Amino acid sequence: MGQSVTEESNEGVDGTVHKASDMQEFIFEVPLYQKTTLKNPQDFSRTLRNEANPFDAFCPHCNNESIFERSGPHYGGTHGNGRYDLNYKCRRNSDHSVLAFVLKSNDTFTKIGQFPSLADIAQKDAAPLVKQLSKTDRHEFSKAIGLAAHGVGIGSFVYLRRVFERLLDRRFELHKDQVDAEQYRRSKVVDKIDMLQDYLPKFLVEHKTIYGILSVGVHELSEEACRSAFPLMKESIEIILEEDLRLRKEEERRKALSTAINKLNADISASRTRK
Numbered sequence: 001m002g003q004s005v006t007e008e009s010n011e012g013v014d015g016t017v018h019k020a021s022d023m024q025e026f027i028f029e030v031p032l033y034q035k036t037t038l039k040n041p042q043d044f045s046r047t048l049r050n051e052a053n054p055f056d057a058f059c060p061h062c063n064n065e066s067i068f069e070r071s072g073p074h075y076g077g078t079h080g081n082g083r084y085d086l087n088y089k090c091r092r093n094s095d096h097s098v099l100a101f102v103l104k105s106n107d108t109f110t111k112i113g114q115f116p117s118l119a120d121i122a123q124k125d126a127a128p129l130v131k132q133l134s135k136t137d138r139h140e141f142s143k144a145i146g147l148a149a150h151g152v153g154i155g156s157f158v159y160l161r162r163v164f165e166r167l168l169d170r171r172f173e174l175h176k177d178q179v180d181a182e183q184y185r186r187s188k189v190v191d192k193i194d195m196l197q198d199y200l201p202k203f204l205v206e207h208k209t210i211y212g213i214l215s216v217g218v219h220e221l222s223e224e225a226c227r228s229a230f231p232l233m234k235e236s237i238e239i240i241l242e243e244d245l246r247l248r249k250e251e252e253r254r255k256a257l258s259t260a261i262n263k264l265n266a267d268i269s270a271s272r273t274r275k
């Protein structure tokens, strides 16, 4: 107790230092205990001075995007090193708060507590998409988000990659008559994407590299590199899943309409023959 804030006690989970673009990223995306520098350290001082430094972020109380700004006095610190208790309020409703407890040591910042948790915020943000997914996808996509929010980078990549692979397999099962199934099964993922390209979400076909990045992440990248890349990878998978859902709904609609038109046509032909 009473320990001063030293470089050592401010170490990140694996000793690495994360670089956050701004306070929005620091408060809403960087996990706890991750030693972080801000690209613009003035951001923190401006936050403490309560200057209008608002940013957009997902409000877990509104369940919607909102504007946040720091509110009220900060406790426990001066503008120097020490502990700061920050309260960010949603502009839609001043009862909506996101609290963050931060240790400052020279140019590095470490969140040592947060409420609601980053995992809760991220899960709520992804909820509208997640509830439309299959049970396995729902479970594994949520797991990726939860792991990333707890600072687990490589593990979160594993689950995103599994969601990606399952989407590809689903598309293959639906369209295996349109491709050489034997060749497909023997092919590398990037070639599988080429073979199925007419039936896949456009974003996936245009960014085949996503699968490569996820794989390199699983096998070669550091925890920190995966953590930093996670928001970009998550958003890419979200776009792909959303496009896939739209595609599936459209295919189902076309199929249903096609069946209905054929039936109507057959009924009309039958009644004309009877006349």
Ligand SMILES: [Zn+2]
Residues within 6 Å of the ligand: 059, 060, 061, 062, 063, 066, 090, 091, 092, 093, 096
């Ligand atoms: Zn709100």
